[in-house]
Amino acid sequence: MIDLRSDTxxxxxxxxxxAIAAAEVGDDVYGEDPTVxxxxxxxxxxxxxxAALFVPSGTMxxxxxxxxxxxxGDEILAEAxxxxxxxxRGAPAALSGLTIRTIPSAAGVFDADDLRPFVRVPSRYMPAGIFPPTKLVCLENTHNFGGGTVWSVETMAAVARLAHEHGIKVHLDGARLWNAAVASGRREAEFAAHADSVSVCFSKGLGAPVGSALAGSAVFIERARRFRGMFGGGMRQAGILAAAALHALDHHRDRLAVDHARARAFAAGLAALSGIGIDPGTVQTNIVIFRVTAMPAAAFVERCWKQGLRMLPAGADKVRAVFHLDLPxxxxxxxxxxxxAALAAP
Structure with a gap:
């Protein structure tokens, strides 16, 4: 089975x-787990x-x-x-009482000019109290549904600069920031420098079984510990999990380039197949999203599953494939x- 559904x-x-078996552990809720x-x-x-905070998942x-x-009652802005x-799962509304206004973009990346019309500027005709306060702009790098696209450091800097000029904080969903760093040749810190907080995942391309982290200022992370516990994320001997993440950071970051190369090779091969639409040049990291023109995407995915290739439909005519370390x-x-073979079958 070739399973390309996700790098999770x-x-x-x-x-x-x-490394997991040898982990030194303690009670992390009391701050006593040395590996965490x-x-x-x-x-x-x-x-x-x-500072940073270890949590069970990227969503958390x-x-x-x-x-x-x-x-x-506050509002956040995010790409559509x-x-x-x-x-x-609707968590911004359910957990924090937030509304979201979405910004349309090409392949998941918007720039400062795209953001500017969404920044409300109070006037005598529209005083500030009429609208929900816009407190946060959320960026995503790499962008999952954009096809693993990479925000450049420069674009992130311009967006963050505009947001900060208006007193709006910036959060970076960096679940695959490791991929963005490898693909661009820039350090993770160069991207994170333009965000007030950043999340990263260890359980995707890095290959750890569980875990993500949230990073920011020391004051911010102290506040985050409260909400981690409130949301059910306080873990005890979590060093068993943290050891896997530490191993991944030390041994699996550079090899992400292998996943990127495989994704590009797959895209190039797909481009040669009749009934598939893709520009291989758009593949930047380990995610490949392509169009199926010969049949509905779901039908194509089902045919592939029966022959040992797992992918996911990404719309009526689109399919997503993700490359990762656990592949032959x-x-x-x-x-x-x-x-x-799936395309050729009657």
Missing amino acids: LTRPTPAMRA AALERRTAELLGKE ANQVALRCHTEP AAHIVHVE ENAVEEALRIAA
């Missing part, structure tokens, strides 16, 4: 399992922030950040296809063989 499917490597503390220090260092990291930056908008060496060749 990765399983711990033998070396990672050894080491992971939080390492993550904060990589992101150029004062994002939602704790939203709650820290806002009060119920953002993860926070579509696949976090011949994954690209086999995936292309099955895709061609």
Whole structure:
């Protein structure tokens, strides 16, 4: 089975399992787990922030950040296809009482000129009290539903500068920020420098079984600990999980380039198939989104599943495939063989 549904499917490597087994642990809710503390220090260092907080999931990291930056009744801005908008189960409304205004973009990336019309400027005709206060702009790098697209450091800086000029904070959903760094050749801290808070995942391309982190100022992270516990994220001997994440940071970041190369090779192979529409030049990281013109996307995905290739429909005519470390060496060749067979089947 070639499983390209998501990079969350990765399983711990033998070396990672050894690190888990050897982890020194304590009660993290009391601040006594040394491995969690080491992971939080390492993550904060990589992101150029004062502090970080280990949490069970990327959704929790994002939602704790939203709650820290806002009060119920506030408004946030996010790209129209953002993860926070579509696949976090309505959590901004349910957990923090927030409304979201969405900004349309091409492939998940908007710039300062795109943001400017969404920044409300009070006037005598529209005083500030009429609208919900806009407290936060959320960015996503890489952008999942945009096809793993990378926000440049310069674009992020311009957007953040405009937001900060209007007293609006910036949160970066950096679930795949590791991929953005490898693809661009820029350090993670260069991206994170323009956000007031940033979340990162260890359980996607890095291959850890569980865990994400939220980073920001020391004061912000102290507030975040309260909401992590409120949302049910206080863990006890969490060093067992943190050890896997530490191993991933030390051993799996650079190899993300392999996933990117495989994704580009897969896209190039797809472009040669009749019944598929894709520009291989748009593939920047480990996510490939392509159009199926020969049949409905769901029908194509079902045919592929029956032959041993798992992908996900991403709309009526689109399919998403994600490359990761837990794939065989011949994954690209086999995936292309099955895709061609699915298209050719009567």
